[in-house]
Amino acid sequence: MSNIDEKINQLHEIVTPFDDFEDEALLDEIQGNIIKAHGRNHSVHLFLQFTGDPDLVKQGISQFTHKYITSALAQAEDGKRYRQNQTVPSKIFGNLFFTAAGYQYLGYDPTQISNDPSFLKGMKHPDVNSQLGDDVQQWEAGFQQEIHALVLLAGDKRVGPRTEEAKQLERKDPKKLRKQPFLLAQQIETIKEELQIIAKVVHEDIGYVLRSSETGEEIEHFGFRDGVSQPLFLKRDIDREREESDFSQWDPRAPLSLVLSKDPLGEKEESYGSFLVYRKLEQNVKGWKKDVEALAEKLKGSEKAEPALAGAYRMGRFQDGTPVVLEDKPNSQISHENNFNYAQDPQGQKCPFQSHSRKVNPRGESKNLDEEKMNRIVRRGINYGPLPSEEPETDAGLLFLCFQANLETQFNLMQQHWCNQRNFLRPDMGTDAVIGVEKKEVDANGNLVAVTESYKWPTKWGEAGQTQADFSHWVTMKGGEYFFAPSMSFLKSFLPEPRRDIVFRGEPKQEIQAAKDKINELRDYQARNWAIGLHGDTLEPDDFLNFFNQRHLEFEFYLLNQVQLGDSDAYDRNIRTLTRYIKDVRNKEIEESEYKIAELKEYQELNWAIGFDGETIQPDQFVRFFGERHLPFQFYVQNKTLSLGDQSAYNQNIDTLNDYISFLKD
Structure with a gap:
């Protein structure tokens, strides 16, 4: 090894x-x-x-x-x-x-x-x-x-x-x-x-x-904090976690x-x-919310049975991230808590066994802890579709992505043997209440409907009594694949990497023309079979070598006089080097100009000043960018001390850059 x-x-x-x-x-x-x-x-x-x-x-x-x-x-x-x-x-x-x-x-x-x-x-x-x-x-x-x-x-x-x-x-x-x-x-x-x-x-x-909208933290369509309790690999992330935890109940580190x-x-x-x-996991937000409220209503014999707790029973955490195994209500003091396990809740009286977070991360309940921790996945999901506030029933949810070293012992095991099994973690507790079944059933009328499953929920948080209540699976799998x-x-490996450290002198358009002129000059020398790289009489560096050195480009010599160096193929190799250089300069300029267009559009949407910094009245990055390329620039500044130009300046500058890009491409 x-x-x-x-x-x-x-x-x-x-x-x-x-x-x-x-x-x-x-x-x-x-x-x-x-x-x-x-x-x-x-x-x-x-x-x-x-x-x-x-x-x-x-x-x-x-x-x-x-x-x-x-x-x-x-x-x-x-x-x-x-x-x-x-x-x-x-x-x-x-x-x-x-x-x-x-x-x-x-x-x-x-x-x-x-x-x-x-x-x-x-x-x-x-x-x-x-x-x-x-x-x-x-x-x-x-x-x-x-x-x-x-x-x-x-x-x-x-x-x-x-x-x-x-x-x-x-x-x-x-x-x-x-x-x-x-x-x-x-x-x-x-x-x-x-x-x-x-x-x-x-x-x-x-x-x-x-x-x-309250904390700025990442959430998913059902309203719960997302990305909680990830495996940690980098020292910076581990040190940050150590500031909040001594890892005594849960060590998030991973090899x-x-x-x-x-x-x-x-x-x-x-x-x-x-x-x-x-x-691609479609989430029916309206259906989820309705079922959470129905569960809370069924548990209303407890003064603490409210939608927040009913949702936490299903997810394993409250929407703010508070683990339901630790609290019966949201608690901002421990909403980021990750240093816990389920040893204090062996009967599932606080966090039901079918809750999502307990199913996918049992924290040592299912087997040897060291072995179980190697079943974890690294989640990289992101949302799609309408906002939760619109209570979408279709076309919204989570684009679920996860990385792992072994599909069989990580995601597949988690989905097939943990989430989809009613007898994991205890007999007949039910599938994962969120993603245990990701397909819909056909009802008597031929319509697709959410799969409904019967569960037992704690009637009162932390006590032995249970209430049976159905809950539908409002997550539907809409497609996916395995990748490496x-x-x-x-x-x-299939093509050499282009130059990234492009160094040129002067304005880009002039630089491109200078490289073209140097190519024509090389062709003229090639036709005459003249030396390139050093002057034939003085052996001092010639204009070709200086041009290439100034731009950090490789140069091939060809001398047949006092010093014999290189061969006649050097002309073509140098021409190819300059041709690639012209392409690299063009691509770099096109890319920079496209980025600048995007910035102008963002500034336009925000109605921010362009040309002068709004506070210091110093030339801003747009003026510098246009000036370095000898491109005309239109100002738009409207504040207490200066009024210059109008809103048409955004589009005029964008048109200027688009014309510049067209020139470069031609």
């Missing part, structure tokens, strides 16, 4: 990057979002079916990876910059995952990745449906097609130095929170066009983070082997990936 394998199998806490960091090679090789959530408020999920020649698809995959896919190290670097109030690079966060069918299309034996039958068969297979309790007939059409890959793209509002301010405004208004940021929306259209070369999009999901699995197709010792489960998150080296 290699040193890196030993680390992954041990309870190894990764320290923060750049702070005596020893695992940069590992984080640079695994995709982001696996051991740490990407943290963006918005995401788009594109389900792909590959088309065309597999070798060309592979090249397209590498090209796409170089441009969009985010490694765990890049994610960590951005996180540190953000914490230090430094500028974070303007970039969409990206993941890329493959199904077994996708690997097969590319010419790989999927058993190289895993021999797990569920991964190899796919989630649509009847055997897998039977195990998980799904009904493919209820799935959305896109999920019923063969899926080869999933692209996850995530972003936030992009408004330069005022991004955090805009995000705070967004959190205060759920309608704004649901609205997709301009940057993500416009990038998705560009990405779809690029993907058409290698694949077709067979399904698309759009997600957003719901937040409590990397819980979530990382060796990628045999990767090119490095650190090549690891992770298995992803994707399930490949290592970065595998994804990049």
Whole structure:
């Protein structure tokens, strides 16, 4: 076993990057979002079916990876910059995952990745449906097609130095929170066009983070805090948890082997990936609320039987996160409490055995605790559809994503043997009251209706009496699939990585023209068979070498005089280098301009000043960006001290940048 394998199998806490960091090679090789959530408020999920020649698809995959896919190290670097109030690079966060069918299309034996039958068969297979309790007939059409890959793209509002301010405004208004940021929306259209070369999009999901209007914390459509009690891998997260807990009742730490699995197709010792489960779970908010109120009414013999407690019985926590095993009402003092287990409630008189959180995380009740903790999953879900306040019955819910090292012993075991079984954790207690049955039944009239199940609930919290009451399963599975998150080296292996440290002198348009002129000059020298790199008489660096050195470009010499160096192919190699350089400069400028357009649109929506900082009356980042490119800029500032321009300035500047992008593309 290699040193890196030993680390992954041990309870190894990764320290923060750049702070005596020893695992940069590992984080640079695994995709982001696996051991740490990407943290963006918005995401788009594109389900792909590959088309065309597999070798060309592979090249397209590498090209796409170089441009969009985010490694765990890049994610960590951005996180540190953000914490230090430094500028974070303007970039969409990206993941890329493959199904077994996708690997097969590319010419790989999927058993190289895993021999797990569920991964190899796919989630649509009847055997897998039977195990998980799904009904493919209820799935959305896109999920019923063969899926080869999933692209996850995530972003936030992009408004330069005022991004955090805009995000705070967004959190205060759920309608704004649901609205997709301009940057993500416009990038998705560009990405779809690029993907058409290698694949077709067979399904698309759009997600957003719901937040409590009171606390700003993440919630799901039934109103409960989301993302509670995750396995922790990073030292920063573990240290933060230790500030609130001594880990005496529950230790949330996990070895990397819980979530990382060796990628045999990767090119490095650190090549690891992770298995992803994707399930679109529709939540009937109106039906849930009605059943919670009905349960509270049935338990009204207790003065504490109210909807908050009835909902907590089902979920295992109150909406604010308070564990129902610790309290019979919401308690802000312990709403973030995670240092508990169920030893003090062996009969389920406080937290029923069928409650969701007790079913999916028994905290040592089901078997040996160390073994049970390796059954956990790493959740990365996000919401979709109308807001809970609209009480949607369909087309809203959770895009459930979870990572793990082993599908069979983690998600599949949890869903099949824990959630779907009436006899787990005690005989005849019922399935998971939230996700135990994720399909609907057909009633006598041929209509699909929620599956109803009978449960026994504590009549009074903490006492032995029980009340029997039916509760319907208001969560319906609408489609999903199993994926593997490949290592970065595998994804990049089909095409060399483009230059990222582009250094040029002067204004971009002039720089592009200067590189074109230098290409023409090289061709002229090639026709004359003249030396390049050093002057033939003085052996001093010539203009070609100086031009390349100033831009940190590799240069090939060709001399046949006092010094013999290189060969005649050097002309063509240098021309190719400059051609790639022109392309890189163009792409970088197009990308920067697209980001600036998105910022202008966000400023327009917020009616913020452009051109001058509203408080200091100093030129802002828009003026600098336009000025560096010799582009005309229209000001719009309206405050107590200055009135300049009008609201048409936003669109005029956007049109200017679109014209600039068109020029670059031509």
